[in-house]
Amino acid sequence: MRPHTNQGTENDYLNNIYLQALNSAKSGIIITDNTQHDNPIIYCNKAFENITGYTHNEIIGHNCRFLQAQDRTQEERRIIKDAVKNGKECTVEIRNYRKNGTLFWNELIISPVKNDEGQVTHFIGVQNDITERKKSQIELREEKASVEKKILERTQELHDNQAFLSSIIQTVRESLLVLDAEYKVLSANNHFLNSFKVTQEDTVGKILFELGNHQWDIEALKNLLTKILPTNNPVIDFEVEHDFPYIGRKIMLVNAYRIEFEGQYKDRILIAIEDITEKKEIDRRKDDFLSIASHELKTPLTTIKGFVQILERMIPEGSSEKFISTLEKVSINVDRLNNLISELLDTSKIQSGNIEIHKDPFEIDRLVRDTVENLTFASPSYIISISADTNSTVLGDELQISQVISNLVSNAIKYSPGQNKIDVHCTRVGNFVKISVTDYGMGVSQQDQLKIFERFFRARDIQKKFPGMGIGLYICHEIIAGHEGTLWVESEIGSGSTFNFTLPIMKN
Incomplete structure (x- = not known):
């Protein structure tokens, strides 16, 4: 045994x-892994995370094409697809997008890995950020133009940019500040001065963090502006709650961007500040209303459901078909209303941070099969294929994960009228399991995919055809996030949709 x-x-x-x-x-x-559906990523190194801005958990399970975002017409995508299909090497220079949406040029080299039988089992992809090289090539082409003409055009452009920026700053209905590289206020628009009840003398020429009673000297915000912003990553939707002088306690939403001008306008910082105090209060009241209304409706509905069940057991002999069918319809609609109220309660719990996750080990393959088979009985006209052989154990709330699967499959049925096929795959990708639900129905537009997991969002064309409140996918997203997984959608209009989510596999 020792050897x-x-x-x-x-x-x-x-x-x-x-x-x-x-x-x-x-x-x-x-x-x-080329042996799995859609050739998902099962490993990435630290450099790949740094280049793309995504974390390891957000990368595993995706197909590489997610880095092209909505930029789908590139010829290089076809070259990659053909290489993968034919099991060949290829090298391309392709436009990719980081998690924050910024473009970078990627030199991608993919190579197939074959087993002893000559079958391609995996692909290895090596990528290098060549943005600077591309930028240099563009600059060299531009230098071929007339130097004098270039200087004149650039000078005019700078004047135009300055005038355009000044117009924006003064006309938008949002507080705007322009800072230099040392965080000194160069200009403040009228909305800022009026909102915070200060003057130009109180603001212009002062360091941002020293304004007023140092209300902007907030450690987290200072860290974002001094460490994150210089790397060309914008500060997006940072909430500041503070007791501001003259206007009282407010909640402000801060967004900051670096403006890459040249010459004397180089390294400007544009900060937009929005007062969301009233919006936050409205959202709080709305959440309170949903919570109270849902609880108040739950009690009488439970009573109604009980009476309906009693009536179903006491149907008199010789009752007419109309009476029996009417009672069945009442029971179905009571169940539908009960499910809707349960979703509203779940939404309220999520918003208040009171949703409970009871984590215990369970077999994910069994859960997928049991959940889908139960839905198959309720929708016998649909052919739902199941592939789940990961032999993996997940630590999580079994009821909540079953709720996610049930919601995704029910949506697949609901939004694919005229079709009768749905595919459910459960595969292992690295240290995660990936569950995919594919339909062949309407599909989701690229624009709607950005908002589909938001609370109460419903696509306009879907609103007209299908009932609903737009909270099911929001609940699914929050449940999966609470299990340290990710949920995303891949879809094109008219070609169906695939909803995917990952869950970490329990370590032995």
Whole structure:
């Protein structure tokens, strides 16, 4: 037994060295599993996370094409698709987008990995950020133009930019500040002066963090502006709650961007400040109303449901078909109303932070099969195929995960009229399981995909055709987030949709 133990130890040692080598590489490296549906990513190194801005958990399970976002017409995408289909190597320069939406040019090299039978089991992708090289190429082409003409045009452009920016600052109905690289206020629009009841003399020429009673000297905000913003990452929707002089306690939403002008206007910082105090109060009241209304409706509805069940057990002999069918319709609609109220209660709990997750180990394959089979009985006209052989155990709330699967499959049925096929896949990707629900129905537009998991959002064309409140997917998103997984959708109008989510596998 000792030689075998030594051999195993040596293999573990070598594997650790290989992983360290991959993580120390400057190039982004990923591995995809070509034997699985949609060739998902099962490994990525640290450099890939740094280049793309996504975390490891947000990357695993996705197909590489998610980095192209909505930029789907690139010829390079077809080249990659053909290479994967034919199991060949290829090298392309393609436009990709980081998590924050910024564009970067990627030199991508993909290579197939084959088994002893010559079948392609995996692909290794190596990517390098060549944005600076591309930028240099563009600059070289521009230098071929007339120097004098370039200077004149650039000077005029700077004047135009200054005039345009000044017009924006003074006309928008939002507080705007322009800072220099040292965070000194260069200008403040009238909305800022009126909102905070200050003058130009109180503001212009002062350091942002020293304004008023140092109300903007907030450690978290200062960290974002001094450390994150210089890396060209914007500050988005940062909430500041403070007792401001002259106007009282307010909640402000801060957004900040670096403006990359040249010459004397280089490195300007534009800060937009929105007062959301009233909006927050309205949202709080709305959440309180939903919570109270849902609880108040739940009690009489439970009583009604009980009476309906009694009536169903006491149907007199010889009752007419109309009486029986009417009673069935009442029971169905009571159940529908009960489900709607339950969703409203779940939404209220999520918003208030009171949703409870009872985590216990469970077999994900069994849960997927049981949940989908129950839905199959309720929708016999649909052919729902199930593929779940991961043999994986998940630590989580079994009822909540079943609720997510049920919601996604029910939506697939609801939004694919005229179709009768749905595919459910449960696969293992790295240290996660990935559950995918695919329909062949209406599809979701790129614009709606950005908002589909927001509370109460419903696409306009869906509102006209299908009833609902737009909270099911929001609840699913929050449940999966509470289990340290991710939920996303891949879809095109008229070609159906695939909703995917991942869950971490329980470590032995």
